[in-house]
Amino acid sequence: MSFLRAFGSHLPEHRVGNAEIAALVGTTPEWIVDVSGIEERRYAADSDTVASVGLQAAQNCLANAGATAAELGMIMVASGSAPRLCPGPASQVATGLGLASTFALDIPVASCGSLIGVALAAELAPRYGPVLVVGTEIMSRCIELTPESRDTSILFGDGAGACLVDPSSGFARIADSILSTDGASAEILKIENGRIAMEGRSVILQAVRKMPRVLNELLARNHLTAAEPVAWLMHQANLNLIMRVAQSLKVPEERWFVNLARYGNTSSASLLIAADEWRNANPDPLAGPLVLTAFGAGLNWGALLALPA
Amino acid sequence: MELEARILKVLNSITKKEVSPGSEDSLFVSGLLDSFALTDFVAGLEDEFGIAIPDSDLSARKFDTLNKVSAYVSAKLG
Numbered sequence: 001m002s003f004l005r006a007f008g009s010h011l012p013e014h015r016v017g018n019a020e021i022a023a024l025v026g027t028t029p030e031w032i033v034d035v036s037g038i039e040e041r042r043y044a045a046d047s048d049t050v051a052s053v054g055l056q057a058a059q060n061c062l063a064n065a066g067a068t069a070a071e072l073g074m075i076m077v078a079s080g081s082a083p084r085l086c087p088g089p090a091s092q093v094a095t096g097l098g099l100a101s102t103f104a105l106d107i108p109v110a111s112c113g114s115l116i117g118v119a120l121a122a123e124l125a126p127r128y129g130p131v132l133v134v135g136t137e138i139m140s141r142c143i144e145l146t147p148e149s150r151d152t153s154i155l156f157g158d159g160a161g162a163c164l165v166d167p168s169s170g171f172a173r174i175a176d177s178i179l180s181t182d183g184a185s186a187e188i189l190k191i192e193n194g195r196i197a198m199e200g201r202s203v204i205l206q207a208v209r210k211m212p213r214v215l216n217e218l219l220a221r222n223h224l225t226a227a228e229p230v231a232w233l234m235h236q237a238n239l240n241l242i243m244r245v246a247q248s249l250k251v252p253e254e255r256w257f258v259n260l261a262r263y264g265n266t267s268s269a270s271l272l273i274a275a276d277e278w279r280n281a282n283p284d285p286l287a288g289p290l291v292l293t294a295f296g297a298g299l300n301w302g303a304l305l306a307l308p309a
Numbered sequence: 310m311e312l313e314a315r316i317l318k319v320l321n322s323i324t325k326k327e328v329s330p331g332s333e334d335s336l337f338v339s340g341l342l343d344s345f346a347l348t349d350f351v352a353g354l355e356d357e358f359g360i361a362i363p364d365s366d367l368s369a370r371k372f373d374t375l376n377k378v379s380a381y382v383s384a385k386l387g
Contacts, residue, residue, distance in 0.1 A: 035343075182364065184364075184365050185364075185365075185367070185368070188368070199368075199369060199370075200344055201337065201344045201347055201369035202367065202368045202369045202370070204344040204345065204347070204348060205344075205347060205348055205351065205367040205368070205369060206364065206367050208345075208348045209348075209364060209367060210364065240344075240345055244345060244348070
C-alpha cells in the first residue's frame, strides 16, 4: 500500500502573455485563448536547467511534506525536454538534494511521465521507502515561435511539479492505476533533436477516445461511477480537451481542476503542478475518490485512483 | 443515398450548415473541421455507416478530404 503524502511545484518567474507571442506566430491573442484556453505561460531563464527547475519543485514538495531528502528511498524524474538523454536530470536532482547514493531514475516521457512515475512509485515505495516523483520541463527550448509552428508553439510553457509517495502515511491511499502505450501512433507527437513535432488533430482524435476509455475502466474495476470522485486532475494540455473528456464522462466541469490559462502545457510537469495547486486550495481531509490522468507522447496514457486515507 | 451524399450529411450535421466542399478540398484548411469537430465527424461516420473505426485509424490524414473519407468508408464497408 502507498499514499500520496504531498505535492510541490515551481514555476519560473518570467510570464509570457499571448500578446507577446501572437505577432511572432502570425495570430491574435484571442485566437490562442479560443483554441487552447491559454492566456499566458512561464519561460525559464537562460540560467535555468531542466534539473534546476525540477530541484526547486522537489524541495518545495519535501517542505510541504515536512520531510527531508535523507528519508527518500528513491527519486524519479520525468522529462521530455531534458537536453541530454543519459544521464538525464534525475541524478542531478538527487545531487541537488544532497543525496550521494539514493537511486534516481529518469523517465524520459513527455506529458504522461509524471503519472507513470506516481503509478510506479506506488508499487515501489513499499520496497524502497518514500519515492519522490518529479516532472520537470523547459518546453520553451523545444519550440519555435514562427507562423509555421504556430499550432504547437503557442501551447507550451516551463515548470516543474513533484509528488511524494509514501509507503506508510499520506492524505490519500493510492488504490489503483492503469498505464497504457500505443506505439503505432508514436509519430504524431514527438520530441526529436530538441524540437517538438505534433499532429494536433490526430493527437486530439486519439486522446478523446483513449482517455474516457481508460478512466471508465479504472472506475468500473473499482466499483465506482464517474459521479463519485470529488476531484479530477488531468494533464493540462488543452482546455477544450479537458472539457471534452469531462463531457464524455458526464462529470461536471467544476470537478476538473484547471490552471492551464496561467501556465500553458508544461508537459510532464503539468499534472503535478495542477495537483499541488489543487491540494493547496483543498487542504482538508480528502472527502472522496481522487483521479489523476494524463495522455501524451508515446503514445502513453493512463489514470490513477486515490481514496481517502 | 450515394456514399458521398451520406458523408456530406454527416459533415453538415457537424458544421450545422449546408456545405459542399470539393472532393479534394481539405476539410481542415477550409475551416470546416477543427480538431474537436473532427472527433465528432469520425463518431458521426461510425453511426451513419455502422462501422467501428479503430484507434489505429485515428489519423487526421485519413479524413482530410471527401475523397479520402469516401475511400476509407468504402474499404470499411467492404
